[in-house]
Amino acid sequence: NAGVTQTPKFRILKIGQSMTLQCTQDMNHNYMYWYRQDPGMGLKLIYYSVGAGITDKGEVPNGYNVSRSTTEDFPLRLELAAPSQTSVYFCASRRPGNTIYFGEGSWLTVV
């Protein structure tokens, strides 16, 4: 009963490095999301996708890129990491009109 799986759970990056956060879901959901959550704050939408091949920007897309080549996978790429990208990242998926299912989160620190 995997649900939404994201990796890695923890990562430390140096300024200027790049990395990809992986996300996969096994519920055949069309809609997938990437959120970031800074300490004591709510969720901010980075990018979302309503189906394979379709992606769209959320509130805070700068510094990130996504792709959606399959229904299951929605990786988030950080290019040229900056300290402002230190945050907890949540991948999520849902069917329209239903609740959203979150992954367990990825804690990223940029030093």
Add this chain to the structure above:
Amino acid sequence: EDKVVQSPLSLVVHEGDTVTLNCSYEVTNFRSLLWYKQEKKAPTFLFMLTSSGIEKKSGRLSSILDKKELFSILNITATQTGDSAIYLCAVEPASQKKLVFGKGTKLTVNP
């Protein structure tokens, strides 16, 4: 622009108290409102509300929606230390593509 406002932002109570958390919204063509509880990890689903005046209940938690006045409340009776968490409210517009989250209410229940 779609907006969700939660109040208060934080709340400290003693065990046994009853609390009411508020969520007001402005959204184009409302479809549903959802409540989530977030402890140290990913948010977990509590309630989905689509109709005015119908209370949803789960144990000591209950929630109701007022579509005319554009708000919802989440009540927790006889609070316990395990209720300490961030409570998130989200609204789904009719387009259903994404959920709009509020900043959350941080509830601390002291013994």
